[in-house]
Amino acid sequence: MGQQAAALEKHYRVQDVMEMWHFSHPVVTREFVNEPGVIRLENHGIGKRKYVTLSIPESVVLRVHVRLTQQTLEPGSPARHPLRVIKLRNSNTAVIQKARHITGLKSLQ
Numbered sequence: 001m002g003q004q005a006a007a008l009e010k011h012y013r014v015q016d017v018m019e020m021w022h023f024s025h026p027v028v029t030r031e032f033v034n035e036p037g038v039i040r041l042e043n044h045g046i047g048k049r050k051y052v053t054l055s056i057p058e059s060v061v062l063r064v065h066v067r068l069t070q071q072t073l074e075p076g077s078p079a080r081h082p083l084r085v086i087k088l089r090n091s092n093t094a095v096i097q098k099a100r101h102i103t104g105l106k107s108l109q
């Protein structure tokens with residue numbers, strides 16, 4: 001894509017991508033901050049606080065989306081946090097309720 005076309009294509013802010021993908025601000029920022037093609041505007045501000053605005057071209061959003069979906073769908077890649085099913089009891093057996101109060105114990109006798 002030429003530079004003129006890239007300059008005229010739709011650009012997104014971090015907030016826009018957060019709303020589209022339902023990701024948090026830190027996740028979106030981490031994925032796009034060093035991505036080629038993203039415009040990074042820094043305002044050093046007064047004092048120690050530094051403000052950074054990311055302008056993300058639509059082509060970069062699509063490229064990152066393809067990359068992220070391919071990572072999660074690759075066969076044989078180890079899952080970071082695999083789902084585990086923990087069976088606490090046999091679901092076919094009834095749970096016997098034991099009385100917990102003395103009044104309940106006397107009524108059972």
